[in-house]
Amino acid sequence: MVIALIAGVGVWFFAFRETKPAGQASPQAAAAALFADVSNGDLVGLADTFDPVESSLVTDFAGDVTKHLQRIGLLTDEATINNSTGVGISIKGVTYDESAAENPLPNLSIVKVTGGTVTIDPPAGNNSAAQTDKFRALLAALEKANLSSDFQPAVQTEPTVIDIAKVIREENNGKPLRISTVQRDGEWYPSLFYTLADYAAQQAGKTLTPADSIPAVGAASPGAAMDTLIKASLADDPESVIKILDPREMGVxxxxxxxxxxxxxxxxxxxxxxxASWTLDEVTGGTKVSLGTLEITFDGTTAKIVRDVAAGSVTVSANGEAQTFDSTAVASLLGSKDLSEIHPNLPAMVARMIKAALGLGVIATKVDGSWYIAPARTFLGTVPQLMSGMEESDIDMFLDLLKQN
Known part of the structure; x- marks a missing residue:
């Protein structure tokens, strides 16, 4: 619950704007647009600059989280994913080496940054009308609990200035910084995924070529896509795993x-x-494939897993024995026969959170008539799914527990 809350609040603080990303006419113009948005202090506007595929992941995620934060009383109806924190970042005097640009693929270009300065100001508090009194009380309680602990993190109070040319000279062996840009529908955008992949390849001494590509091969249904993923994973067949991944989200x-x-x-x-049998639910950006039953036979032994969302339990059976995991089992693991000994509202909250956790699944997406697995959407989707098990009363309980400790 705490992890989901902290992640959710963090998403809203750094939420992205729900607008269509604006592409540029060239790779260098795309990189320059990225630096321009940051230089203007428009952190929210960065979503308008990045690859539309990557931007949609964060925009959908932030939208789902914002709705849950409103539902449990932490944000008002005025809160939207258009809200910005006004965190101070300024980038000036950026220079490029145009002659050194690399084009490993027709729709991929790597821009080389050679200089400029980055100034990062300490984040300031945010008391906008989008926050409820309960939101501010929760942040104050978390801050007090942290300051009263033995570990007290250092607080940044002065601006940090980074000289890009100095970093290149002293920490990057004189090599320019690399920003990967991708072309979508004739326009160029900077890409976080491709930039990370490019740096990983550079560290490994590899050079990307068209021959490295593995084509996408989809399935006829969300369940079939999940079956393909499991079969390829168990067979230790990474090529088949890659084939079943969403070609848009996981194009890199x-x-x-x-x-x-x-x-x-x-x-x-x-x-x-x-x-396996699967349960399908429509979610933002795709279809969630959740476990119904799973039977595994390995080395002569068969084990079966049965998920019962209504009962809030998972039963695992093997070798003639069965174990059910539910709120009672969680209480035992916590060392308490009765969770109400910790707080009167805790038993109900644990039962709801177990049901929410049982609702976790893998997101499948449909591209050009075929179904694929979307790992990034799956990972991001865990936070709103867990938050779906929370109620406003849980925040009150959390505040009570923080005051007690």
Whole structure:
């Protein structure tokens, strides 16, 4: 609950704007637009600059989290994903080496940054009308609890100035900073995913070529896509795993595919037999594929997992024995026969959070008529799914517990 709350509040503080990203006519113009938004202090506007595929991930995520924060009483109806924190960042005098630009793929260009300065001002408090009194009380309680602990983190009070040319000279062996830009529908955008992949390849001494690409091969349904992922994973077949990934969201993985497969390698492991049933639910950006039942046979032993969302339990059976995990089991793990000994509202909250956790699943997306697995959406979707189990009374309980300790 605490992890989901902190993540949710953090998402809102640094939420992205719900607008269509604006592309540029060239790779360098795309990189310059990124620096211009930051230089103007428009952190929210960065979403308008990045690859639309990456931007939509964060925009959908921030939208879902904002709705849950409103539902549990932490944000008012005025809160939207257009809100900004006004964190102070300024970038000036950025220079490029145009002659050194690399074009490993037709729609991918790497821009080289050679100089400029970055100034980061300490974040200031935010007391906008979008925050409720309960929101501010929660932040104050968390701050007080942290300051009263043995660990007291250093607080940044002075601006930090970074000289890009100095960093290049002293920490990057004189090599320019690299920003990967991608072309979508004739326009260029900076890409976080491709920039990270490019740096990983550079560290490994690899050079991306069109031959590294692994094409996407989808499935006929969300459940079939999940079956394909499980089969490929159990067979230790990374190439087939890559094929079933969303070609938009994970285009970088497809383009760097051969390089990734060569780096992972293969192991000779006995194959397990798996039979599964799935529950499908429509969610933001795709379809959530959640476990119904799962039966695994390995080395002559069969185990079965049955998920019961209504009962808030998971039952695991093997070798003639069965174990059910529910709120009672959680109470036992916490060392308390009765969770109400900790707080009267805790039993109900734990039961709801277990049901929410049981609702976790893998997000499948449909691209050009076929279904694929979307790992980034799946990862981001865990926070709003866990937050779905919270109620406003849980925040009151959390505040009570913080005051007690």
């Amino acid at each position: 993985v497809h383009d760097y595919g051969r390089m990734l497969v060569d780096g992972i390698g293969r192991t000779d492991v006995p194959q397990a037999q798996v039979t």
